[in-house]
Amino acid sequence: MSTTVARPQPAEAPELSRGLTSRLISFFSGAVGLSFKLLFLSVVNALSIWAATLLARDGKWISVGGVLVATVAIDVVYLSPRRLVPLKFLVPGTVFLIAFSIIPITYNVNVAFTNWSTGHLGTKDEAIGKIQEATLSPPADGKSFLMAPARDADGELVLILVDEVTQTPYVGTRGGLTELPAGAVSFDEIGLIEQAEGYEVVRGPELIELDQALSAYVVPVEDGSGIRPEGLELALELKPTMRYDRATDSFVRIEGGKVFEDNGRGSFVAADGEELEPGWRTGVGFLNFRRIVQDEQIRAPFLRVFAWTFLFAVSTVLLSFSLGLFLAISLNKPGMRFLRSYRSLLILPYAVPAFLSLLVWRGLLNDEFGLINRLLPVDVPWLFDPTWAKVAVILVSLWLTVPYFFLVSLGSLQSIPNELVEAARVDGGGPWGIFRLITLPLLLVAVAPLLVASFAFNFNNFNNIFLLTGGGPPAEDQIYAGGTDILISYTWKLAFQQGKGQDFGLASAISIVIFFIVASISAISFWRSRSLEEMR
Numbered sequence: 022m023s024t025t026v027a028r029p030q031p032a033e034a035p036e037l038s039r040g041l042t043s044r045l046i047s048f049f050s051g052a053v054g055l056s057f058k059l060l061f062l063s064v065v066n067a068l069s070i071w072a073a074t075l076l077a078r079d080g081k082w083i084s085v086g087g088v089l090v091a092t093v094a095i096d097v098v099y100l101s102p103r104r105l106v107p108l109k110f111l112v113p114g115t116v117f118l119i120a121f122s123i124i125p126i127t128y129n130v131n132v133a134f135t136n137w138s139t140g141h142l143g144t145k146d147e148a149i150g151k152i153q154e155a156t157l158s159p160p161a162d163g164k165s166f167l168m169a170p171a172r173d174a175d176g177e178l179v180l181i182l183v184d185e186v187t188q189t190p191y192v193g194t195r196g197g198l199t200e201l202p203a204g205a206v207s208f209d210e211i212g213l214i215e216q217a218e219g220y221e222v223v224r225g226p227e228l229i230e231l232d233q234a235l236s237a238y239v240v241p242v243e244d245g246s247g248i249r250p251e252g253l254e255l256a257l258e259l260k261p262t263m264r265y266d267r268a269t270d271s272f273v274r275i276e277g278g279k280v281f282e283d284n285g286r287g288s289f290v291a292a293d294g295e296e297l298e299p300g301w302r303t304g305v306g307f308l309n310f311r312r313i314v315q316d317e318q319i320r321a322p323f324l325r326v327f328a329w330t331f332l333f334a335v336s337t338v339l340l341s342f343s344l345g346l347f348l349a350i351s352l353n354k355p356g357m358r359f360l361r362s363y364r365s366l367l368i369l370p371y372a373v374p375a376f377l378s379l380l381v382w383r384g385l386l387n388d389e390f391g392l393i394n395r396l397l398p399v400d401v402p403w404l405f406d407p408t409w410a411k412v413a414v415i416l417v418s419l420w421l422t423v424p425y426f427f428l429v430s431l432g433s434l435q436s437i438p439n440e441l442v443e444a445a446r447v448d449g450g451g452p453w454g455i456f457r458l459i460t461l462p463l464l465l466v467a468v469a470p471l472l473v474a475s476f477a478f479n480f481n482n483f484n485n486i487f488l489l490t491g492g493g494p495p496a497e498d499q500i501y502a503g504g505t506d507i508l509i510s511y512t513w514k515l516a517f518q519q520g521k522g523q524d525f526g527l528a529s530a531i532s533i534v535i536f537f538i539v540a541s542i543s544a545i546s547f548w549r550s551r552s553l554e555e556m557r
Contacts, residue, residue, distance in 0.1 A: 062096055091116075133529035134304055136287045141300040145287075148301040149265055152272065152289070154239050155298070157247050157259035166191070166248065168256040169214035170223040170231055178231070180240060181206060181217045182248065182256055192220065193240030193248055193256075213254060228253060263297075272297060309530035322502040322511065323531070327538075329411070330507040334479040337418040338472055344419065345426025346464070350456075353434050364431075371424030379488035382417045386489075405494050407504030414505050418485055422475070426468075433467045434460070469550040476546070477539050481509045508535050 069092040076084045095116075098108045143151075166182040171192075173179050180193040183206055190201040201217070209215040216222060223231060232253070240248040245261045263272045263281075272281040272289050281289035281297050286308065288300035312319050352363055370378060385392050386403035394400050403413040437460060445455045479485075486492055492506035492514065502511045508531065516528035 058099060062099060065095060066092060129529050129532060132525055133309055133533055134306060135302055135526045136300070136305045136308070137302050137525045138527075139523040140298055141287045141302050143299070143301055145301040145303070148287075148299050151299055152263065152297050153245070153261060153265060154237075154247070156261060156263040157239070157249065158262050159257045160260045163260065164258040166256040166258075167212075167214055168250055168254055169217070170228065170235060170250075170253070171217060171220040172223065173220055178223075178234060178238070179220065180238065180248070180250065180256060181214050181220060181222065182240075183214065190217070192217070195238070195240070198240055198242050198248065305526070309524075309527045310534075312527060313531065313534065318501070319527070322496070323508075326502045326506050326508055326511045329505070330480060333411075333414065333418075333507055334476050334482075336415055337422060337479045337482075338475045340415070341419055341422035341475075342426045342430070342468070342472060345423045345428075346430040348423070348427050349430035349434055353431060367427050368424045370420050371428070375421055376484060376488055378421060379417065379485060382413075382420070383489050386413055386417075404490055407494055407496070410490050410494055410505045414485060414489060417489055418479065418482070421485070422479075425475075429468055429471055430464065433464045436467070437463050465550070470547070473543050473546040473550070477543050480507070480539050480542075481535065482507070483509045483513065486510045487513075508538075 069088050073085045073088045076082075076088065095112060098105055098112055101108075165185050167185060168183075169181045171179050171181050173192075173194075177194070182191040182193050182198075183189070184191070190203070190206040192199050192201055205218045206214055207216045214222065235250040235253070238250055239259075240256075242248060242258070245264075247259050248256050249259055250256045262275055264275055265272050270283050273279070274281075279291055279295075281291045281295070284290040286300075286305050287303040289297040313323055314320060348367060352360060352367075354360070357363075383404070384390075386394075388394060388400065388402055388405055391403070393403065402409050404410055441459055441463075442455060445459050450458070486505055486507055487510055490503070490505045492503035492510045494504045496502060496504055501514065506514070512528045512531045512535070515523075515531065516525050517523060
């Protein structure tokens with residue numbers, strides 16, 4: 022008697038999936054797909070033309086050429102026959118790589134070789150003009166004017182001026198001073214300018230908004246003199262105290278004849294070191310890198326911050342890994358009661374966004390109302406003493422990093438064959454010997470690259486420092502770096518928090534130094550960890 026065994030029928034889901042995929046491909050391969058492609062390329066070309074127009078207006082012709090060549094290349098690739106299909110997948114990734122990696126890196130390197138800072142922003146011609154305006158000063162016999170800001174027929178800002186001595190009315194523009202007919206200006210009951218024929222006097226909230234514009238408004242008159250507002254109702258005649266000599270490219274102080282020459286670094290400087298402000302942006306070669314080595318005010322905090330950065334990164338990684346591995350070994354016991362609950366509790370800090378945890382810890386560690394000091398029998402200046410602030414930073418970093426290494430170590434432990442451990446026990450190995458000679462080397466094969474990556478991350482862990490301590494507390498010996506600043510936060514302060522010292526060029530130079538430091542340490546660590554591959 023024969024028995025017929027029914028064969029299992031294949032599942033229909035894969036066929037349905039393949040059918041749907043085929044229909045979608047067919048749908049987008051026809052006229053609809055071509056329409057989407059042309060729409061996409063139209064948007065890309067429109068953006069490219071807009072970008073090229075802006076670049077051409079600024080005279081950046083190399084960038085214009087690059088944008089146009091890239092646009093044409095994209096059009097050729099996506100309108101080409103099937104043989105260029107691989108390029109259609111490579112182009113998006115290449116574009117994003119250039120836009121978000123290569124261009125920012127190139128720009129940062131370029132800034133590192135300039136003097137770009139708060140006092141050196143514009144061009145040389147702009148700096149000369151601003152110095153000429155800034156060095157205008159009211160002479161002893163200078164004129165004073167009643168003033169009222171107004172708008173002309175085209176909406177441009179002008180100044181209605183009345184000589185306080187002769188009562189002659191004028192209108193002042195950025196192009197010069199023009200006398201108005203007698204009676205063209207009327208006054209209110211307290212003697213202020215109320216109306217001017219052909220002009221709309223500015224009043225109310227708009228007048229307050231013009232404060233910044235008026236402070237930079239100068240009406241040029243004869244012999245380089247000018248009339249500048251002093252407040253909202255008064256203007257003074259100013260005469261230059263400095264004369265620019267274009268033949269020698271220098272400024273000369275009219276009284277005394279002191280000469281300020283171009284020092285080749287974006288400033289006009291006298292022989293005694295006096296410098297005119299503002300300067301202009303220009304290339305300075307390796308000056309910023311030399312300043313890191315030669316300038317004591319920069320070198321001393323840089324070395325101190327570098328030492329603390331290295332200590333912070335190493336201690337955070339080693340302590341977090343050690344504690345995470347200890348917890349992983351403790352909870353790598355099948356059949357242990359409440360095992361899942363313990364594991365879940367340990368990864369909770371990893372599940373909460375780091376910036377929220379840091380802000381919460383900042384409140385908990387506050388000296389005055391923080392919960393930590395209320396629970397302790399003594400008051401610890403967690404955030405106000407340099408040493409305790411460093412301890413606080415490391416402890417909070419442990420809180421944030423241990424769950425990561427716990428998960429990594431737990432997964433690595435479970436991948437180690439039990440046969441090796443059992444064989445070691447049979448050979449008489451104790452727990453410590455098995456861990457040191459079997460478990461740890463095999464664990465490091467998988468974990469060593471992650472340790473190197475974690476070191477690089479913590480070396481530049483801006484968030485932990487900035488959100489917890491702000492780099493503080495302030496150091497007593499200098500102003501550039503606080504007690505817990507690491508190199509990245511120190512660089513940020515150089516670029517954005519030091520008044521005139523907002524030195525973008527120096528900050529970019531230090532960021533390049535940071536890159537080489539991290540790259541060198543990481544390369545050495547990876548090279549040393551290659552010996553672990555022999556354990557496999």
